[in-house]
Amino acid sequence: MQLYGFFRSGTSHRLRIALNLKRLAYEQVAIDLRREEHLRAEFKAINPQQLVPALEFGGRVLTQSPAIIEWLEERYPDPPLLPPGPDERAQVRALAAIVGCDIHPVNNRRILEALRHRFGADEAAINDWCGTWIAAGFDAFEALVKAHGRGGEFAFGHQPTLADVYLVPQIESARRFKVELARWPRLMAIDAACARIEAFQRAAPAVQPDAS
Structure with a gap:
């Protein structure tokens, strides 16, 4: 897994927490928002919305932290981030x-x-x-x-x-x-x-x- 994010981004932060709680290994690819690296063509090719985070895994790119975290919960249900009922x-x-x-x-x-x-x-x-x-x-x-x-x-x-x-x-x-x-x-x-x-x-x- 490659996590495209920025250290101070709240959405990147929440995704790091979720990945860590799921005990999943990932490589971080820094996208420096201060230098507007998210607006460069290289990152737009990864995420057309030009926002962090994005998670690249198995030849596909997932975007939007709520969707990524829900995907993690479905694909890696243990330990759960949601109660059973x-x-x-x-x-x-x-x-x-x-x-x-x-x-x-x-x-x-x-x-x-x-x-x-x-x-x-x-x-x-x-x-x-x-x-x-x-x-x-x-x-x-x-x-x-x-x-x-x-x-x-x-x-x-x-x-x-x-x-x-x-x-x-x-x-x-x-x-x-x-x-x-x-x-x-x-x-x-x-x-x-x-x-x-x-x-x-x-x-x-x-x-x-x-x-x-």
Whole structure:
């Protein structure tokens, strides 16, 4: 497997976590977003959308981190990232979707670049923008974990699930945008629990080969 990604990309981060939890070996191919390598023709030939991550495996290229992670879950079901029952799976998927559908898309790089260059937003405005949507999502995530989290140390029970795979990179991003995280103690406890697991440690942006 070849993972085309960027160390600080939240979507690349979540895919690294999933691959590590599945105990799958992969080679990283760095696509430096700061140098706009994702816009080059070479990468467009790999992913026409010119976004990271992309996963090349067996002569095919998979794109979009939610689709790739679902593919991993279907192809490599052990250890599972989703609970066995359909109701529980729906709850875990809903938690992941808070990040994947409602927080990250409005805070990703191309949105922030548009705010900077088309609308003149400075870094304080960028942080305020990001903090607004992170806070709204984290409020809901925390409430749902308290209601349905099953009392475990993770977002849903006593082992990491898809919800944690999505949450941890978003917390990393929140720190980068200077969001005050103390108001979500349950999420901070989940983040700390994940940080004790090697799969999450090895996926952290700071330890990636292209981190600088």
